[in-house]
Amino acid sequence: MIITEIPINKIKIDVRLWEVEQEHIEPIVASIKQVGLINPITVLEDNGEYTLVAGEHRLRAYVQLGKETIPTNVFPREYEDLELDKAKCVIREVDENLTRRSSDAYEESYMLYQRKIAYEKLYTESTVENRRKISGKVIPEIVDEELPKSFTKDTAEKTGLDISTIAKKVRIGSIIDEKYGKKADSLGISTRVLRTIVRGNDTEQVKESAKIHIDNIEELNKYFVDEKDLETVLVKKRNKFYNDSLNKLRKEKEEKYHLTNPVEFANELKGKISNEYLAEYIDSKVENDQKDLGLHLEEPQCTYEKTDNILICDTVYAKQFPEVCNRFMTIHVNNESEFEIVSKVINTFGQEVKIAIICLNAMIFSKYINY
Numbered sequence: 001m002i003i004t005e006i007p008i009n010k011i012k013i014d015v016r017l018w019e020v021e022q023e024h025i026e027p028i029v030a031s032i033k034q035v036g037l038i039n040p041i042t043v044l045e046d047n048g049e050y051t052l053v054a055g056e057h058r059l060r061a062y063v064q065l066g067k068e069t070i071p072t073n074v075f076p077r078e079y080e081d082l083e084l085d086k087a088k089c090v091i092r093e094v095d096e097n098l099t100r101r102s103s104d105a106y107e108e109s110y111m112l113y114q115r116k117i118a119y120e121k122l123y124t125e126s127t128v129e130n131r132r133k134i135s136g137k138v139i140p141e142i143v144d145e146e147l148p149k150s151f152t153k154d155t156a157e158k159t160g161l162d163i164s165t166i167a168k169k170v171r172i173g174s175i176i177d178e179k180y181g182k183k184a185d186s187l188g189i190s191t192r193v194l195r196t197i198v199r200g201n202d203t204e205q206v207k208e209s210a211k212i213h214i215d216n217i218e219e220l221n222k223y224f225v226d227e228k229d230l231e232t233v234l235v236k237k238r239n240k241f242y243n244d245s246l247n248k249l250r251k252e253k254e255e256k257y258h259l260t261n262p263v264e265f266a267n268e269l270k271g272k273i274s275n276e277y278l279a280e281y282i283d284s285k286v287e288n289d290q291k292d293l294g295l296h297l298e299e300p301q302c303t304y305e306k307t308d309n310i311l312i313c314d315t316v317y318a319k320q321f322p323e324v325c326n327r328f329m330t331i332h333v334n335n336e337s338e339f340e341i342v343s344k345v346i347n348t349f350g351q352e353v354k355i356a357i358i359c360l361n362a363m364i365f366s367k368y369i370n371y
Helices: 022-035 056-064 082-100 105-122 151-159 163-175 178-187 191-197 203-224 233-252 262-293 315-320 336-346
Strands: 002-007 041-046 049-054 069-076 304-306 310-314 329-333 355-359
Touching (some): 022 056, 049 069, 049 082, 056 069, 105 178, 163 203, 191 233, 203 233, 203 262, 262 315
Parallel strands (some): 310 355
16 A cells, blocks of 8 residues: 555546445534645556545545645555456445544445445455456465455454354344435434334335334324424434334234244334323323322313213313213324324214314324414
8 A cells, every 4th residue: 555645536436335425524624724634545556547436525624625635545556457456445434434533423324335245246256366467566375364354353353343244233233224214314323223123034025114113203203303403302202102102012013923924024114103101101101290299180271062962172182081081982083284184084074973173192183272
């Protein structure tokens, strides 16, 4: 490896493992202004052409600062097959990214999976014989110390991750595609949850069920997350709620049902959350909050009666005053759109029909009602 100044306009940026984020560039720009570039970028050299291996954020920071050259680690081609050199570049890029910054849960898993693909491509029996003579220089024969280790052992040594963690994260990266993985990271879904939703016997079914799980979690945001601030404790509570719900349904089903029928299980979980688990969670939370505040609810706080035949309330009221709700035919509503439809329908009923609309929470109907 050679460290030298390379003209920026001669560096080609190939397809990268992960897209560049401007928010990561700005701190680098500030650091370069203060202390210069501490760690050079890395490129692959082939007959005077340079392809970026690692350091795209640093390279773009230099471009932003109007620099013409940049300190660079230069690696020469080693293999007759260019794809093998690219595989080695992937390994270098992943190792650098994982040791330099804390990645999101899926991003890290995706990179580890790409490292595994590259490692297995690079270290096969055929590649040992694929070293070649380049630009008049002979690449030395592989010695015993350079013979390949297992992927997990090599990755553990390079990144500091333990072998068990690597295996679990590679599983995540292999099951969840990049589109849904980026959605998972934007939602703040934890590695613990991701590990749980990629379990199953049939790989293709698990890939499909993982998408359903991520969509389910996104649907929960309206109950747990302030969209203006995803970096909140509510995200952790949402993640825990989903994981707990998954484990609860798993115990209700026959043994290993979630592994043999992952798609059906994910869809059933969605229904269970909507019709049962979420209401139970909200009820228990309200009750705990009331206990903490020393409150006792004697009168309904979020109800509305239209004459004697219509009652609109939330699940907390329905649980605390069952004798009232039992006088009505009940309709359970989970969101505002359902409430709008039901409220329009019941307006066509006569006085002889007594109906209670029990909403998942008071926010669903509060803006429609004047207390």
